[in-house]
Amino acid sequence: MKLKDWLNQNKQEFLESDLRFAVKSIFSRDLSLLTLDSPVLSQHQLAFLNKIKEMYKRKMPLSYILGEEEFFGYKFFVNQNVLIPRPSSEVIVEKAIEIIETNKFNRILDLGCGSGNIAISIAKTLKKRGSYLQNNNEELMIFASDISFKALKVCKVNIETHQVKVKLINTDLFKGFKHHIFDVIVTNPPYVEEEYIENSSFLKYEPKVALAGGRDGFCLIRRILTQAYFYLRREGVILIEIGDNQKNRVEETVASLKVYDVKEWVKDYSGKWRGIILKMNLT
Structure with a gap:
Protein backbone atom coordinates (compact mmCIF):
# COMPACT_ATOMS: atom_id res chain seq x y z
CA MET A 1 0.00 0.00 0.00
CA LYS A 2 1.18 3.49 -0.81
CA LEU A 3 1.09 6.22 1.81
CA LYS A 4 -1.40 8.30 -0.18
CA ASP A 5 -3.81 5.32 -0.22
CA TRP A 6 -3.57 4.91 3.55
CA LEU A 7 -4.13 8.63 4.00
CA ASN A 8 -7.21 8.59 1.79
CA GLN A 9 -8.66 5.72 3.80
CA ASN A 10 -7.88 7.15 7.25
CA LYS A 11 -7.60 10.94 7.06
CA GLN A 12 -11.12 11.37 8.46
CA GLU A 13 -9.88 9.88 11.75
CA PHE A 14 -7.43 12.74 12.39
CA LEU A 15 -7.37 16.47 12.75
CA GLU A 16 -5.49 17.74 9.71
CA SER A 17 -2.79 19.40 11.83
CA ASP A 18 -2.23 16.16 13.76
CA LEU A 19 -2.05 14.12 10.58
CA ARG A 20 0.57 16.45 9.15
CA PHE A 21 2.59 16.28 12.38
CA ALA A 22 2.43 12.47 12.48
CA VAL A 23 3.54 12.06 8.87
CA LYS A 24 6.38 14.55 9.29
CA SER A 25 7.52 12.81 12.48
CA ILE A 26 7.50 9.34 10.91
CA PHE A 27 8.82 10.12 7.42
CA SER A 28 10.82 13.32 8.14
CA ARG A 29 9.13 15.05 5.23
CA ASP A 30 6.14 17.35 4.86
CA LEU A 31 2.81 15.76 3.98
CA SER A 32 2.50 17.88 0.82
CA LEU A 33 5.75 16.47 -0.56
CA LEU A 34 4.91 12.89 0.35
CA THR A 35 1.54 12.96 -1.40
CA LEU A 36 3.27 14.05 -4.63
CA ASP A 37 5.86 11.29 -4.40
CA SER A 38 4.04 8.73 -2.30
CA PRO A 39 6.25 5.93 -0.96
CA VAL A 40 5.17 2.30 -0.68
CA LEU A 41 4.70 1.49 2.99
CA SER A 42 6.71 -1.31 4.53
CA GLN A 43 4.89 -3.77 6.80
CA HIS A 44 6.46 -2.06 9.80
CA GLN A 45 5.36 1.41 8.66
CA LEU A 46 1.83 0.22 7.93
CA ALA A 47 1.54 -1.47 11.33
CA PHE A 48 2.87 1.64 13.07
CA LEU A 49 0.43 3.93 11.27
CA ASN A 50 -2.49 1.66 12.19
CA LYS A 51 -1.31 1.55 15.81
CA ILE A 52 -1.19 5.35 15.88
CA LYS A 53 -4.71 5.50 14.47
CA GLU A 54 -6.11 3.14 17.12
CA MET A 55 -4.46 4.99 20.00
CA TYR A 56 -5.57 8.32 18.55
CA LYS A 57 -9.17 7.08 18.35
CA ARG A 58 -8.98 6.44 22.11
CA LYS A 59 -8.16 10.16 22.44
CA MET A 60 -4.56 9.69 23.47
CA PRO A 61 -2.73 12.89 22.48
CA LEU A 62 -0.59 12.42 19.38
CA SER A 63 2.39 13.92 21.20
CA TYR A 64 2.39 11.02 23.67
CA ILE A 65 1.88 8.45 20.92
CA LEU A 66 4.89 9.77 19.01
CA GLY A 67 6.90 10.76 22.08
CA GLU A 68 7.58 14.28 20.84
CA GLU A 69 6.15 17.76 20.42
CA GLU A 70 7.31 20.90 18.66
CA PHE A 71 7.60 24.14 20.62
CA PHE A 72 9.18 27.45 19.69
CA GLY A 73 10.68 25.83 16.60
CA TYR A 74 12.36 23.07 18.60
CA LYS A 75 11.47 19.41 19.05
CA PHE A 76 11.01 18.06 22.59
CA PHE A 77 10.75 14.55 23.96
CA VAL A 78 7.55 14.09 25.98
CA ASN A 79 5.78 11.28 27.78
Whole structure:
Protein backbone atom coordinates (compact mmCIF):
# COMPACT_ATOMS: atom_id res chain seq x y z
CA MET A 1 0.00 0.00 0.00
CA LYS A 2 1.18 3.49 -0.81
CA LEU A 3 1.09 6.22 1.81
CA LYS A 4 -1.40 8.30 -0.18
CA ASP A 5 -3.81 5.32 -0.22
CA TRP A 6 -3.57 4.91 3.55
CA LEU A 7 -4.13 8.63 4.00
CA ASN A 8 -7.21 8.59 1.79
CA GLN A 9 -8.66 5.72 3.80
CA ASN A 10 -7.88 7.15 7.25
CA LYS A 11 -7.60 10.94 7.06
CA GLN A 12 -11.12 11.37 8.46
CA GLU A 13 -9.88 9.88 11.75
CA PHE A 14 -7.43 12.74 12.39
CA LEU A 15 -7.37 16.47 12.75
CA GLU A 16 -5.49 17.74 9.71
CA SER A 17 -2.79 19.40 11.83
CA ASP A 18 -2.23 16.16 13.76
CA LEU A 19 -2.05 14.12 10.58
CA ARG A 20 0.57 16.45 9.15
CA PHE A 21 2.59 16.28 12.38
CA ALA A 22 2.43 12.47 12.48
CA VAL A 23 3.54 12.06 8.87
CA LYS A 24 6.38 14.55 9.29
CA SER A 25 7.52 12.81 12.48
CA ILE A 26 7.50 9.34 10.91
CA PHE A 27 8.82 10.12 7.42
CA SER A 28 10.82 13.32 8.14
CA ARG A 29 9.13 15.05 5.23
CA ASP A 30 6.14 17.35 4.86
CA LEU A 31 2.81 15.76 3.98
CA SER A 32 2.50 17.88 0.82
CA LEU A 33 5.75 16.47 -0.56
CA LEU A 34 4.91 12.89 0.35
CA THR A 35 1.54 12.96 -1.40
CA LEU A 36 3.27 14.05 -4.63
CA ASP A 37 5.86 11.29 -4.40
CA SER A 38 4.04 8.73 -2.30
CA PRO A 39 6.25 5.93 -0.96
CA VAL A 40 5.17 2.30 -0.68
CA LEU A 41 4.70 1.49 2.99
CA SER A 42 6.71 -1.31 4.53
CA GLN A 43 4.89 -3.77 6.80
CA HIS A 44 6.46 -2.06 9.80
CA GLN A 45 5.36 1.41 8.66
CA LEU A 46 1.83 0.22 7.93
CA ALA A 47 1.54 -1.47 11.33
CA PHE A 48 2.87 1.64 13.07
CA LEU A 49 0.43 3.93 11.27
CA ASN A 50 -2.49 1.66 12.19
CA LYS A 51 -1.31 1.55 15.81
CA ILE A 52 -1.19 5.35 15.88
CA LYS A 53 -4.71 5.50 14.47
CA GLU A 54 -6.11 3.14 17.12
CA MET A 55 -4.46 4.99 20.00
CA TYR A 56 -5.57 8.32 18.55
CA LYS A 57 -9.17 7.08 18.35
CA ARG A 58 -8.98 6.44 22.11
CA LYS A 59 -8.16 10.16 22.44
CA MET A 60 -4.56 9.69 23.47
CA PRO A 61 -2.73 12.89 22.48
CA LEU A 62 -0.59 12.42 19.38
CA SER A 63 2.39 13.92 21.20
CA TYR A 64 2.39 11.02 23.67
CA ILE A 65 1.88 8.45 20.92
CA LEU A 66 4.89 9.77 19.01
CA GLY A 67 6.90 10.76 22.08
CA GLU A 68 7.58 14.28 20.84
CA GLU A 69 6.15 17.76 20.42
CA GLU A 70 7.31 20.90 18.66
CA PHE A 71 7.60 24.14 20.62
CA PHE A 72 9.18 27.45 19.69
CA GLY A 73 10.68 25.83 16.60
CA TYR A 74 12.36 23.07 18.60
CA LYS A 75 11.47 19.41 19.05
CA PHE A 76 11.01 18.06 22.59
CA PHE A 77 10.75 14.55 23.96
CA VAL A 78 7.55 14.09 25.98
CA ASN A 79 5.78 11.28 27.78
CA GLN A 80 2.88 11.04 30.21
CA ASN A 81 5.00 12.36 33.07
CA VAL A 82 4.96 15.87 31.62
CA LEU A 83 2.42 18.32 30.27
CA ILE A 84 2.39 18.59 26.48
CA PRO A 85 3.86 21.98 25.49
CA ARG A 86 1.20 24.30 24.04
CA PRO A 87 1.70 26.97 21.37
CA SER A 88 -0.02 29.45 23.70
CA SER A 89 3.06 29.34 25.95
CA GLU A 90 5.39 30.51 23.17
CA VAL A 91 4.47 34.15 23.70
CA ILE A 92 5.68 33.86 27.32
CA VAL A 93 9.05 32.62 26.03
CA GLU A 94 9.24 35.51 23.55
CA LYS A 95 8.61 38.04 26.31
CA ALA A 96 11.14 36.39 28.63
CA ILE A 97 13.87 36.49 25.98
CA GLU A 98 13.13 40.14 25.24
CA ILE A 99 13.35 41.06 28.93
CA ILE A 100 16.56 39.07 29.49
CA GLU A 101 18.33 40.62 26.50
CA THR A 102 17.11 44.18 27.10
CA ASN A 103 18.14 44.20 30.75
CA LYS A 104 21.20 41.95 30.40
CA PHE A 105 19.85 39.67 33.11
CA ASN A 106 21.88 36.63 34.23
CA ARG A 107 19.95 34.47 36.68
CA ILE A 108 16.78 32.88 35.30
CA LEU A 109 14.37 30.39 36.87
CA ASP A 110 11.79 28.28 35.04
CA LEU A 111 9.52 27.34 37.94
CA GLY A 112 7.59 24.11 37.31
CA CYS A 113 9.53 23.25 34.17
CA GLY A 114 7.91 19.97 33.09
CA SER A 115 9.62 18.87 29.88
CA GLY A 116 11.88 21.93 30.06
CA ASN A 117 10.43 23.47 26.91
CA ILE A 118 10.46 27.02 28.33
CA ALA A 119 13.92 26.98 29.93
CA ILE A 120 15.51 25.17 26.99
CA SER A 121 13.88 27.42 24.39
CA ILE A 122 15.19 30.47 26.24
CA ALA A 123 18.67 28.98 26.63
CA LYS A 124 18.92 27.77 23.04
CA THR A 125 17.66 31.02 21.53
CA LEU A 126 20.04 33.15 23.63
CA LYS A 127 22.89 30.81 22.76
CA LYS A 128 22.15 31.18 19.04
CA ARG A 129 22.12 34.95 19.40
CA GLY A 130 25.37 35.00 21.31
CA SER A 131 23.68 36.26 24.46
CA TYR A 132 25.22 33.73 26.84
CA LEU A 133 27.55 36.37 28.22
CA GLN A 134 25.45 39.03 29.82
CA ASN A 135 25.91 41.77 32.38
CA ASN A 136 29.46 42.28 33.70
CA ASN A 137 30.59 39.33 31.57
CA GLU A 138 28.83 36.93 33.92
CA GLU A 139 27.69 33.70 32.31
CA LEU A 140 23.95 33.24 32.00
CA MET A 141 22.62 30.80 34.62
CA ILE A 142 19.28 29.10 33.96
CA PHE A 143 17.59 26.93 36.58
CA ALA A 144 14.63 24.63 35.92
CA SER A 145 12.65 23.21 38.82
CA ASP A 146 9.75 20.82 39.27
CA ILE A 147 8.07 18.97 42.11
CA SER A 148 7.98 15.84 39.95
CA PHE A 149 11.23 13.87 39.74
CA LYS A 150 9.80 11.96 36.75
CA ALA A 151 9.28 15.27 34.93
CA LEU A 152 12.88 16.28 35.65
CA LYS A 153 14.09 13.03 34.06
CA VAL A 154 12.26 14.03 30.87
CA CYS A 155 13.71 17.54 31.13
CA LYS A 156 17.21 16.09 31.50
CA VAL A 157 16.81 14.17 28.23
CA ASN A 158 15.79 17.37 26.45
CA ILE A 159 18.68 19.36 27.96
CA GLU A 160 21.13 16.77 26.70
CA THR A 161 19.48 16.64 23.27
CA HIS A 162 19.61 20.40 22.82
CA GLN A 163 23.04 20.75 24.45
CA VAL A 164 22.28 23.73 26.66
CA LYS A 165 23.27 24.60 30.21
CA VAL A 166 20.28 24.32 32.53
CA LYS A 167 20.54 23.31 36.19
CA LEU A 168 17.76 21.04 37.45
CA ILE A 169 16.24 21.32 40.94
CA ASN A 170 13.65 18.94 42.44
CA THR A 171 11.51 21.16 44.68
CA ASP A 172 8.00 22.26 45.55
CA LEU A 173 7.92 25.83 44.23
CA PHE A 174 10.59 27.88 46.06
CA LYS A 175 11.44 25.50 48.92
CA GLY A 176 14.70 24.45 47.27
CA PHE A 177 15.84 28.05 46.67
CA LYS A 178 16.28 29.44 50.17
CA HIS A 179 19.66 30.96 49.32
CA HIS A 180 18.93 31.91 45.70
CA ILE A 181 17.74 35.12 44.12
CA PHE A 182 16.81 35.65 40.47
CA ASP A 183 16.58 38.35 37.84
CA VAL A 184 13.74 36.61 36.02
CA ILE A 185 11.25 33.99 37.17
CA VAL A 186 9.12 32.50 34.40
CA THR A 187 6.42 29.96 35.15
CA ASN A 188 3.57 28.07 33.54
CA PRO A 189 1.95 26.72 36.71
CA PRO A 190 -1.00 24.34 37.00
CA TYR A 191 -4.10 26.51 36.62
CA VAL A 192 -6.95 24.20 35.58
CA GLU A 193 -9.96 23.73 37.86
CA GLU A 194 -10.16 20.21 39.31
CA GLU A 195 -13.78 19.73 38.20
CA TYR A 196 -12.84 20.56 34.61
CA ILE A 197 -10.02 18.00 34.69
CA GLU A 198 -12.31 15.29 36.03
CA ASN A 199 -14.86 15.89 33.26
CA SER A 200 -12.39 16.24 30.39
CA SER A 201 -11.62 13.28 28.13
CA PHE A 202 -8.84 15.29 26.45
CA LEU A 203 -6.82 15.78 29.65
CA LYS A 204 -7.08 12.28 31.12
CA TYR A 205 -3.69 11.20 29.76
CA GLU A 206 -1.77 14.22 31.08
CA PRO A 207 -0.30 14.33 34.61
CA LYS A 208 -2.73 15.88 37.07
CA VAL A 209 0.12 17.43 39.06
CA ALA A 210 0.95 19.55 35.99
CA LEU A 211 -2.65 20.66 35.46
CA ALA A 212 -4.55 20.92 38.73
CA GLY A 213 -4.69 24.36 40.29
CA GLY A 214 -7.09 23.38 43.05
CA ARG A 215 -10.85 23.76 43.18
CA ASP A 216 -10.76 27.24 41.64
CA GLY A 217 -7.67 26.70 39.47
CA PHE A 218 -5.87 29.51 41.29
CA CYS A 219 -4.12 27.76 44.17
CA LEU A 220 -0.64 27.56 42.62
CA ILE A 221 -0.77 31.02 41.04
CA ARG A 222 -1.75 32.46 44.43
CA ARG A 223 1.15 30.70 46.15
CA ILE A 224 3.63 31.85 43.51
CA LEU A 225 2.50 35.47 43.71
CA THR A 226 2.74 35.37 47.49
CA GLN A 227 6.25 33.86 47.57
CA ALA A 228 8.07 35.03 44.43
CA TYR A 229 8.76 38.51 45.81
CA PHE A 230 11.33 37.08 48.22
CA TYR A 231 13.32 35.45 45.40
CA LEU A 232 13.59 38.40 43.01
CA ARG A 233 16.30 41.03 42.83
CA ARG A 234 15.19 44.62 43.24
CA GLU A 235 14.96 45.09 39.48
CA GLY A 236 13.67 41.54 38.96
CA VAL A 237 10.73 40.45 36.83
CA ILE A 238 8.28 37.55 37.03
CA LEU A 239 6.30 36.22 34.06
CA ILE A 240 3.33 34.01 34.89
CA GLU A 241 1.18 32.15 32.39
CA ILE A 242 -2.49 32.19 33.39
CA GLY A 243 -5.79 30.79 32.22
CA ASP A 244 -7.73 33.01 29.85
CA ASN A 245 -10.45 33.49 32.51
CA GLN A 246 -8.12 34.40 35.38
CA LYS A 247 -7.12 37.99 34.59
CA ASN A 248 -9.49 39.58 37.13
CA ARG A 249 -8.42 37.19 39.88
CA VAL A 250 -4.75 37.92 39.21
CA GLU A 251 -5.41 41.68 39.23
CA GLU A 252 -7.16 41.45 42.60
CA THR A 253 -4.38 39.35 44.12
CA VAL A 254 -1.58 41.59 42.84
CA ALA A 255 -3.38 44.68 44.15
CA SER A 256 -3.88 43.13 47.58
CA LEU A 257 -0.24 42.08 47.94
CA LYS A 258 1.09 45.59 47.18
CA VAL A 259 4.58 44.27 46.34
CA TYR A 260 4.40 44.25 42.53
CA ASP A 261 3.85 46.70 39.71
CA VAL A 262 2.17 45.40 36.56
CA LYS A 263 4.59 45.79 33.70
CA GLU A 264 2.46 44.18 30.99
CA TRP A 265 -0.53 41.95 30.35
CA VAL A 266 0.17 39.38 27.65
CA LYS A 267 -2.22 37.96 25.05
CA ASP A 268 -1.51 34.76 23.16
CA TYR A 269 -1.64 34.40 19.37
CA SER A 270 -5.41 33.81 19.48
CA GLY A 271 -6.00 37.08 21.34
CA LYS A 272 -6.75 35.51 24.74
CA TRP A 273 -5.23 36.74 27.99
CA ARG A 274 -2.34 34.38 28.63
CA GLY A 275 0.05 35.96 31.10
CA ILE A 276 1.20 38.83 33.25
CA ILE A 277 4.63 40.42 33.65
CA LEU A 278 5.32 41.89 37.08
CA LYS A 279 8.23 43.84 38.49
CA MET A 280 8.94 44.59 42.11
CA ASN A 281 7.34 47.64 43.65
CA LEU A 282 10.28 49.61 45.03
CA THR A 283 8.26 52.48 46.51
